[in-house]
Amino acid sequence: MGEFDYIAWLRQRTAAAPGVRVGPGDDCAVLESSANRAWLVTTDMLLEGRHFILAEHGPRRVGRKAMAVNLSDIAAMGGKPFAAFVSVGLPVGAAESVGKELYLGMREVADTFETTIAGGDTNTWTGGLVVCVTVMGEPGPQGPILRHGAKPGDWLMVTGPLGGSILGKHLDFTPRVREALLLQENAALHAMIDVSDGLSADVFHICAESRCGAVLFAERIPISDAARQLADCMTPLEHALTDGEDFELAFAVDDAAGERLLRTQPIPGITLAHIGVFVEEVALFLEVAGTRRRITPRGFVHDFGQVQQS
Amino acid sequence: MGEFDYIAWLRQRTAAAPGVRVGPGDDCAVLESSANRAWLVTTDMLLEGRHFILAEHGPRRVGRKAMAVNLSDIAAMGGKPFAAFVSVGLPVGAAESVGKELYLGMREVADTFETTIAGGDTNTWTGGLVVCVTVMGEPGPQGPILRHGAKPGDWLMVTGPLGGSILGKHLDFTPRVREALLLQENAALHAMIDVSDGLSADVFHICAESRCGAVLFAERIPISDAARQLADCMTPLEHALTDGEDFELAFAVDDAAGERLLRTQPIPGITLAHIGVFVEEVALFLEVAGTRRRITPRGFVHDFGQVQQS
Numbered sequence: 001m002g003e004f005d006y007i008a009w010l011r012q013r014t015a016a017a018p019g020v021r022v023g024p025g026d027d028c029a030v031l032e033s034s035a036n037r038a039w040l041v042t043t044d045m046l047l048e049g050r051h052f053i054l055a056e057h058g059p060r061r062v063g064r065k066a067m068a069v070n071l072s073d074i075a076a077m078g079g080k081p082f083a084a085f086v087s088v089g090l091p092v093g094a095a096e097s098v099g100k101e102l103y104l105g106m107r108e109v110a111d112t113f114e115t116t117i118a119g120g121d122t123n124t125w126t127g128g129l130v131v132c133v134t135v136m137g138e139p140g141p142q143g144p145i146l147r148h149g150a151k152p153g154d155w156l157m158v159t160g161p162l163g164g165s166i167l168g169k170h171l172d173f174t175p176r177v178r179e180a181l182l183l184q185e186n187a188a189l190h191a192m193i194d195v196s197d198g199l200s201a202d203v204f205h206i207c208a209e210s211r212c213g214a215v216l217f218a219e220r221i222p223i224s225d226a227a228r229q230l231a232d233c234m235t236p237l238e239h240a241l242t243d244g245e246d247f248e249l250a251f252a253v254d255d256a257a258g259e260r261l262l263r264t265q266p267i268p269g270i271t272l273a274h275i276g277v278f279v280e281e282v283a284l285f286l287e288v289a290g291t292r293r294r295i296t297p298r299g300f301v302h303d304f305g306q307v308q309q310s
Numbered sequence: 311m312g313e314f315d316y317i318a319w320l321r322q323r324t325a326a327a328p329g330v331r332v333g334p335g336d337d338c339a340v341l342e343s344s345a346n347r348a349w350l351v352t353t354d355m356l357l358e359g360r361h362f363i364l365a366e367h368g369p370r371r372v373g374r375k376a377m378a379v380n381l382s383d384i385a386a387m388g389g390k391p392f393a394a395f396v397s398v399g400l401p402v403g404a405a406e407s408v409g410k411e412l413y414l415g416m417r418e419v420a421d422t423f424e425t426t427i428a429g430g431d432t433n434t435w436t437g438g439l440v441v442c443v444t445v446m447g448e449p450g451p452q453g454p455i456l457r458h459g460a461k462p463g464d465w466l467m468v469t470g471p472l473g474g475s476i477l478g479k480h481l482d483f484t485p486r487v488r489e490a491l492l493l494q495e496n497a498a499l500h501a502m503i504d505v506s507d508g509l510s511a512d513v514f515h516i517c518a519e520s521r522c523g524a525v526l527f528a529e530r531i532p533i534s535d536a537a538r539q540l541a542d543c544m545t546p547l548e549h550a551l552t553d554g555e556d557f558e559l560a561f562a563v564d565d566a567a568g569e570r571l572l573r574t575q576p577i578p579g580i581t582l583a584h585i586g587v588f589v590e591e592v593a594l595f596l597e598v599a600g601t602r603r604r605i606t607p608r609g610f611v612h613d614f615g616q617v618q619q620s
Contacts, residue, residue, distance in 0.1 A: 021348065022456065026519070027386035027503060028350040028447070030454045033343060038331065040338040043431050045397035045442060050435040076337035087355035087442045121353050121442075125360040128435075132355060132397045132442035137338070144340045146332065193337060209336070 017116035019082050029119040031083055040137040042073035048128030059098045061171050063105025070135040071113055071175035072247045076194035078145035078180045079137035081113055086120035089130035113177050142184045147209035149191040155258030156214055156276035160248040162199050163227025163239035170245035179267050186266045187257035195246040204284050204297030216276040218288040242298050327426035329392050339429040341393055350447040352383035358438030369408045371481050373415025380445040381423055381485035382557045386504035388455035388490045389447035391423055396430035399440035423487050452494045457519035459501040465568030466524055466586035470558040472509050473537025473549035480555035489577050496576045497567035505556040512560055514594050514607030526586040528598040552608050
C-alpha cells in the first residue's frame with residue numbers, strides 16, 4: 001500500500017465535520033474557528049521502545065494513547081478539542097496492518113471526544129514505530145486555564161486516584177475533557193494541569209508558574225489499586241506522588257469553591273479529592289499526621305527516566 | 311540535558327510574537343487568529359535514513375528542511391504561516407548537540423517567514439532522528455488556493471526550474487511563501503500545488519481534484535542545472551518531469567492572466583514559466599515538437615520509492 005492508497009483509505013473514513021472546510025488530500029487542511037478566536041494547540045510524539053512496546057501493546061492501543069495524551073493536554077487547559085493531525089513513521093513490511101490498526105485506535109478516542117482527524121503525513125522507514133499527533137481545541141467557558149493563577153490559600157484538588165499507571169492506565173486512560181468542561185460550570189478554576197510527570201512534579205509546575213508553594217496532605221491523596229499492587233521498595237503513597245502518566249487533572253480553586261465541589265461532587269463518575277493547599281513559600285511540603293516536611297518535586301521526568309529534578 | 315532544561319532553553323529563545331498568547335511551557339499553546347477565522351494547518355515528518363542522512367547533511371540543514379517543507383505547503387495554499395509546533399525524537403547520547411543545531415536550523419527558516427515556534431515535544435530514544443513539524447497559517451487575500459479549481463483552457467505555470475533536487479535543493483530550497491502572496495496580487499489563482507512528488511505527478515494531483523487533464527509543453531519546461539548534471543539513463547527533461555522535492559509552485563490561471571504574468575514577470579528574483587494548458591480529458595499529455603503523447607503521471611511517490619502511480 002503506497003501513501004496515495006493510504007490517503008484514499010483515510011479520506012473515505014473522514015466524515016464532513018463542523019469546522020473542517022478541507023480535510024485530508026490537499027496541501028493543507030482548512031479549519032474554521034467559531035466566534036471564539038483563541039485556539040489551543042498541543043503536540044505529543046510517541047516512540048517505540050520509549051513510550052510503548054509495539055509487540056506487547058499492539059498498534060490499536062498505541063493509537064488510542066497517542067490521541068488521548070493530546071486530548072489530556074487540551075483538557076488541562078479546560079478546552080474542547082476539535083481537530084487532530086497525525087504523522088506516522090510506520091515499520092516497513094508491516095506498514096499497512098500497523099497503519100490501519102493505529103488509525104482505528106486513534107479514531108476510537110477522537111470520535112468519543114468529537115475530534116476530527118483532519119490531516120497528517122504517512123511514511124514508512126526501517127526504524128521503530130513513531131506517532132506524532134497535534135490537536136487543536138477551543139478554550140472552554142472560562143478561557144484557557146493556565147498553570148499560572150494559583151494563589152496562597154487556594155485548595156489543590158484532583159479528579160481521581162493516582163499511581164501505578166504502568167500496570168495499564170498509561171495506555172488505557174480517559175482524557176478528562178468532559179470533566180474539565182463540567183468543572184468550569186461549577187467553580188472558577190485558577191490553575192490546572194494534567195498529571196503526566198507525576199503528582200508532586202506537576203503540582204510543582206503549577207507552583208513555579210504561579211510563584212507560590214503547596215502543601216500535600218498525605219492522608220487525603222487518593223491512591224489507585226495499581227499503586228497498592230506495585231508497592232515494593234516504594235510505598236503506595238510514594239507511587240501516587242511520583243508515578244507519571246495518571247492523566248488525572250490537578251487544579252486550584254479558592255477555598256469556598258473547593259468546599260462546594262467536595263460536598264456536591266458535581267462530576268458524574270468521578271470523585272473529586274481535596275489533597276492540598278497552596279502557600280506563600282515557593283516550595284513543596286508533605287503533611288503526614290499533622291507534621292509538614294519539605295519534599296523535592298520528584299516525579300517522572302519525560303524521557304530522562306526517574307531523576308531528581310531539583 | 312533533560313527535557314525541562316531544553317524547554318527552558320527554548321523559552322529563552324521564544325520572543326513574544328503577535329498571535330501567540332501563550333507559547334512553550336504550559337499544557338497547550340494559546341494562539342489568536344486575526345479577523346480571518348479560517349486557518350491552514352499542515353504537518354510533515356522527516357525520518358533519518360528515509361528523508362536525510364544525519365551524518366552527511368548535519369542537524370542544522372535537517373532543521374531547515376523540516377521547517378521549509380511545511381512552509382512550502384502553506385505557500386501551496388497561498389497562505390501566510392505564523393506558528394509552528396515541533397516534536398522531535400533525538401538520538402540518546404547526542405540529544406543536546408543535535409537538538410540545539412536542529413532547532414537553530416528550524417529557527418533560521420521560521421524567522422525568515424515570521425513564523426514563531428510556539429510549542430512542541432522533546433524526546434530522546436535509541437532510534438534515528440525524527441522531526442515532526444506542524445505549521446499553522448492564515449489564508450492569503452484570495453482565500454485558500456486548493457488543488458481543485460483548474461479549468462480546461464487554463465494555463466499551467468511554474469515558479470522556477472525543475473529536476474535534480476537530490477543534488478542539494480531538496481535540503482536547501484526557499485519555500486515560495488512570498489511568491490504565492492505576490493502572485494495573488496497579480497492574478498486570480500484557480501488551483502495551486504507545490505512540486506514535491508515530481509512535476510507530472512503533482513500536475514496530475516491538480517487534474518484529479520479539478521476533474522480535468524493537462525498538456526505539458528516539453529520545450530517550455532524550465533530545466534535546472536542539477537537535472538542536466540544528473541542526466542544518465544534519464545534525460546534532463548525526464549528528471550524535470552519526475553524528480554521530487556523541487557518545492558516550486560505549479561498553478562492554474564486563465565489565459566489572459568497567464569499572458570499578463572508571462573509578459574510582466576511581476577515576482578522579483580524568479581521567472582514564471584508557462585509550461586502547459588489544462589484540457590477536458592482527464593489524462594496527462596506531453597507535447598514534443600507539436601506532437602502530443604499520453605504520459606503516465608510518474609514521479610516520486612512519497613516513501614515508497616520511484617514507482618508507477620497508475
